[in-house]
Amino acid sequence: MNAVEALGLTKAYRMGGATVMALDGVTLSIEEGDFVAVVGRSGSGKSTFLHLLGGLDRPSGGEIRVKGEALSSKSPDQLAAYRRQSVGFVFQSFNLSTTMSALQNVELPLLLDGIGSWERRERARELLDAVGLDERRTHRPSQLSGGEQQRVAVARSLVNRPALLLADEPTGNLDSETAREVLELLQRMNVERKVTIVMVTHDRPTADQYARRVLEFSDGRVVSDIEKPRTTPLAQEG
């Protein structure tokens, strides 16, 4: 089954007097459990695509379906619920709350979803344990390294057991060694938790190395779509 289906997706922005097409008729589908990298230069539309997938923005035209459900028909509250329950975000600059501990940060999506405190704690600790940071759960982001902060962010993005993990340049602020750790973590989560990952990156070698499928965007269009053979454990299962 397809996790994501995009049909003739467009997104236009008004800039000054001119209309800029950030996305210009994107049609594609992403299989459930896949690890897809989206590459392209700045302004190619890859981040816009990610925002539309995450329900943070609405397309100007076309349709986007996640697990068969059309996002464009959702009300703002329904879109918020979709983000709470079906999507996990990992950002380039981590976007952790600096006033909260690692554990509280991981709990946040569950807090927003009205989950009781006991269940929140259990699930957040399980995720922190999975990313290897349980013993640092009481630390604030400022007391953690960049790699650790991004691992907390990955734990946060998975705590609501999403169908879709959207990562926007997740290694952009990390050194190469730490970046490797985070990418391996994403890969592991993709395999272990069978979560579909869509990762935006401008680093082609990274995309080639870690993703099973690489989509290249240019001027709001998909200009190349390269898939590796399904040799991963996920593919064998699927």
Place this chain on the structure above:
Amino acid sequence: MESRPQGRDGACVSRMRLSDTFRFSLANLVQRKLRTALTMIGVAVGTGAIVLMVSFGVGLQNELVNLFESGESLLMINVIPFKFNLFAGRPRAQKMRPFSDDDLKKIAAVDGVQAAWPDLQLRLRYEVDKSGSTTPVYAIPIESLTQPMRDMLVAGEWWDGKRQDVVVSLELLRKVKARQAGTQGEQHDAPDPTITPAEAQTFLGKELSFVFGGSEGGEGTSSATPPPGLAIDGPDDKGKRRVKCRIVGVYDEVKVGGFDSGVYIPYPFGKLLRVIAPPQWRFTEEGGMQPMKQGEYLSIIAKARSIEEMPRVIERLEALEYNTLTVKDLISVIDKFTLALKAGLGCLGGIGLLVAFFGIVNTMFMAILERTREIGMLKALGARDRDVRRFFLYEAAAIGLLGALAGLGGGWLLSMLMNLLARTFVLKGERFANWHLFQVSFWMAAGSIAFGVLVACAAGLLPAIRASRLDPVTALRHE
């Protein structure tokens, strides 16, 4: 994806719990302790100012009402020659007809009236121990003796109304004592504040004479023939005639909130004295003054049989085209006056809260600016617009609540301090021993807290709406 309870429109019904929202907001406040504290101080100053100002209005109202509202005084109906309305121009612009003995009879005959008597006040010369001056003299019937009047006696007792007995004020005895002390020295009428109730006791049984005629002229001079039944001496070699009375009681004018000295005499005795006393004066319809004739009265006092009958008695009197004035009317005037005072003072205090209002608006907008990325992150994680709105509204409300609590405490302490200062420097003496010019009531306290929270919420509303409408994509890019 987990299956979740779905609403009718397909929206997932799970949402952030209010208790979690509140804790989340509080945690944010705690993170910004200094700014929160400074903003709170603004609210505290505003609320404290309102509490202090309004407590003054309430205290003044209560003390003034207490002054008038006591037991039997509520039974007294003043029948007056003009319509009592403090807010409808000067009374003398209205028809001012003095009352006659006929009026007195008609009023006394009204159903529910226990007794009626004219308001008979004279100004007479008097002598005690050869020392004399002038004093107001109040002639009242024995029926008019209310419990507060009985309570104001500090020595002796009230007359039985049958003889030429008088009850005098402590103030009058002070003046007598002061004059005796200064007879040979400089002439001064300053009251001697050191007279005690025990000293007053020594005046009981002494003679007080009302003096008429004589070469000194002025007040107390009358050429009228004394009526039969009035025991009067003289004239002596100076042409003075004296009506000798016995002091049977001494009252403390302070206890009824009075400031003037005076002498109380039985009404029948007063009626006889009036014949030879200088006339009372009244305003005429043209605005001039005119001496009153015998059998003319400025006002008549009717005492109702019971509180329950008061409204009907007043109705019946008004049906006879008499204008009435009761303690309740006075109290309603006090209430109106103090309401205006409270509103005025409250507005003055409100200026502080208005300043605090803008302080909160500023603080909240700053917070939004600082936390724009965080708002974007929260929205990306699935916070609804109304969740974001609530975060900021609750923060504002918490600032308001804590500030109002601090302001209430501060205002209350200040009001106690003001009471102490007022009693120490302004309202000195026994007269004001139990006065609390600043009074903080439960409802005022509850109201001020509610008001503080309300103002804070109003101040937080616009920033909260602004925050909730932030576009998540733009907010996440915010530096």
